[in-house]
Amino acid sequence: MHVVVDLNKCQDHGQCVFSAPSVFSLDARGKLAFRAEAEATYVSPPLGDDHRDDVEEAADVCPLQAITVED
Template sequence: MKVTVDLDKCSDHGQCVFAAPDVFALNSRGELTFRDVAKGTYVSGELDEDLRDSIEEAIDVCPMQAIEIED
């Protein structure tokens, strides 16, 4: 499973960080840390299936609907 984040949609509200802190984090500028390594779209490496519930919660609470799971 991988996570895709549309960084063009994302407004760095940080709700995903609260829902899935093992997957999402904010940098010192209050932006998703993915912005340090990606522009436009971020695709994670392979993630453990144990994280699925928290990632699905992050998807649900994202006000911009910028997060998706790729199986």
């Protein structure tokens, strides 16, 4: 499973951090930490199924629907 974040849609509301803090974090400026690794789209390394419920919740609560979960 991978998390895909459309960084063009994302506005750093941080709801994903509350749902899946082991996968998402904000940097010191309040921006999604993935922005340091990617410009337009972030694709996570493979994640174990133990994260599935949390990342699916993060995708659901994202106000801009910028997060998808892919198998």
